[in-house]
Amino acid sequence: MSGPRQTPQVLPPLPPQLPLPATLAGLPGYAAAAYGDREALADGEVRWTFARLAEETAASARAALAHGVRPGDRVAIWAPNSRHWITAALGAVGVGAVLVPVNTRYKPAEAADIIRRSGARVLFTERGFLGTDYARDLHASGEDLGALASTVVLRGGADGPGRAEGPGDSTGPGGPAVTGWDAYLRAGAAVPDAERAARAAAVRPGDLSDILYTSGTTGRSKGVMTTHGQTVRLYASWSGLVTLRPGDRYLLVNPFFHTFGYKAGVLACLLRGVTMLPEAVYDTDRILHRMAAERVTCLMGPPTVFHGLIRHPDRAAHDLSALRLAGTGAASVPTSLVEEIRTELGAPDVFTAYGLTESGGVVSVCPTDADARTLAHTVGLPLPDTEVRIAGPLGEVLPAGEPGEVQVRGYHVTPGYLDDPGSTADAVLPDGWLRTGDIGVLDARGYLAITDRLKDMYVVGGFNAYPAEVENVLLTHPAITDAAVVGAPDERLGEIGVAYVVTTGPVTGAELTAWTRERLANFKVPRRFTRLDELPRNAGGKLLKTELRRAARGESA
Known part of the structure; x- marks a missing residue:
């Protein structure tokens, strides 16, 4: 049984007379044209407008060209949330590269496995984050890095934070060349912007934009492929449904290596003219201070984020009155937590959602004005142009109220797993239905509830x-x-x-x-x-x- 299509409430429109960009390569320019001098990003002492962010991303894109990045090249990024992550990623994607985010919590062997199997030729990483030297540890691990030819250190270069070695002046024994971020950008200064613009224009909606790795029940990670067109369309829809609007200030605590941090964070902010406030590490003391100082209006994360804020002994000493929108999911959500977000944190608009990497990160959204029980016990209605059905063990479609496997069909379902046609055939049926591996039930209204998992995850x-x-x-x-x-x-x-x-x-x-x-x-x-x-x-x-x-x-x- 398919649920009804999501019908938005009264939502803020996208900028008038500005069509959505067809690809992520056009997104920074779109945001600059639409939102110009509005504040796009606040990262430490650095504050950029949307126009400045587009300039910085273009400089990163020219650097990628100078670095030899070709259309379709896989570019991995293993680093915490920062403006460097944003401009490095969008710059590479903007000239046709395919982004491969890597979990910052991974050990070198786990990261090397993804770098090798994705075929990444360039790695963006850091030195010194939480005492970890990602570049050193990876190259010292002795792991097979496959096609990796070079590493760009975003922060914490060989000469200390804020300084970086020149291109190619550091290499491991027979390993990839190591370049500092500043040197990477300097090399790009010689590339004409017309060349960058031509490469951006050559990117097509059906081209791959990213490969995100998600493990299956066998324990072997699988590379989920997503295209530019899927991503732009999906997050234009999602950002409207959750009521993001120009002038919002969004504290980005979800890691960028995750679909939610990158796409429902960075990309959604560019689409909607929302200020990005990236956080590298979740620390409740720091978050409370920053929410008050920056007048944060939007906060999204797993229930643990909101539990920590609500129960913090010094919460009352911080002015959180600007907070209007809170989003959570990814785990069971108690009704009491939804009520406390509204009463204790003062956020009137709360939503829950459901998705998986294979669906681009989103399947359904529960409206922000729903009652607390509906928000806690369902994950809402399917997105527009998305179908959801509940299937029995033999593939039969079950009626409302009957639990079974949640299956999804829509424009945002992955084209497949990288180099894994067997797993692709198991997950995506010939008629386009994605088997999620989750057990759920649709109620009479068409709202979806997730009740269990077929998979052990x-x-x-x-x-x-x-x-x-x-x-x-x-x-x-x-x-x-x-x-x-x-x-x-x-x-x-x-x-x-x-x-x-x-x-x-x-x-x-x-x-x-x-x-x-x-x-x-x-x-x-x-x-x-x-x-x-x-x-x-x-x-x-x-x-x-x-x-x-x-x-x-x-x-x-």
């Missing part, structure tokens, strides 16, 4: 965690003979990982925490470990994860 503080990947790491421990990981509800993080292990001898939870933390990003590390004599399996030997989930929720022994 769970969401920790807004980040997807995949049990198979964690289980594979646990099984490398010399004392573990069997392991299973499931998600369990958590008030602060939405969900956490709970591991059940079978061992050959004594082993402590602290030891297993250290073992996994050395090998995986922190959000993937289970928060609880339980030793069992054996894992529950059926007569055929299949692991009964349903029993483990019940135990993790405290519903059984």
Whole structure:
């Protein structure tokens, strides 16, 4: 059964007489023409108008040309939120490159795997973020980096923060050349802007704009491909539905390597004339101060962000009265949290949403004026020109009120996984329906509720965690003979990982925490470990994860 199409409330229009750009290559120029001298970005002491942001992005695009970036080249970026991330990414995409964002929490081996399999030729990264030297650690790891030919250090070059080495004057033994950001930009100064404009004009709506990696139940990450046309159309629609408007000030706490941070953050702000306030690290003390100082009107993030603000002992000392719009999702949302966002934080407009990387990041949005229960217990109506149906185990379409697999069809469904036709065929049916792997139900109004997952994936503080990947790491421990990981509800993080292990001898939870933390990003590390004599399996030997989930929720022994 397909839900009704989303009908916007009274929404702010896009700039009059300015057609949407056909591609992301035209987006900075569109924003400059539409919003000009409005403030586009505030990053530390740096403040740019939309016109200045377009100039900085054009300089980055010319640098990409000077660096030899060709149409279709994959360009990876492994760095925290900043204006450098924005201009590096948009500059490369603006000359036809395909962006490959990399999770800043990844260890070098995890990052190298994505860089290698995506075929990235250029990597943008940083040195010194939270004491981590991404460039050094990656090149010192000995991992196969595939086609990677050069690394551009956005901040923290060899001569210290704010200074950078010249092009090619630092290389690893037989490894990629390392260039500082300033030197990268200087090289681009010799490229005529007409050449940049011609390359931008040559980008087509059907060209790939990005490849975002998301793991499956096998634990092997898959590169989800998305085109320019899909992205522009989707986030023009989404930004209107959630009521973003010129003059809003949006605190970007969601990481840019995530669909929500990059597309529902940076790209949506450019489409709607919204000021971007990037945050590299979520820290509640800093966020409270910045929300008051910058008169933040929009904040979006997983429930843990809002829990932290509401319960902060010094919240009352900060003026948050400018906040009008709050968006959350990616985990179960208590009704009480929606009510507290409105009453305690004072944001009258609240929305929840649902999406996955394979759908461009969005499927449905719950209207900002919905009641708290609807916001908490549903993820709203499908986007315009998006169909949602609930399918049974044999593929039959189920009526309203019957739970089954959520399937989605629309212009924004991925064309497929990079170099993985088998997984593509499994996920996208011949008639265009995307199998989400989530279990949900449509009510009589056509509102969608997500009730469970066919896949084992769970969401920790807004980040997807995949049990198979964690289980594979646990099984490398010399004392573990069997392991299973499931998600369990958590008030602060939405969900956490709970591991059940079978061992050959004594082993402590602290030891297993250290073992996994050395090998995986922190959000993937289970928060609880339980030793069992054996894992529950059926007569055929299949692991009964349903029993483990019940135990993790405290519903059984």
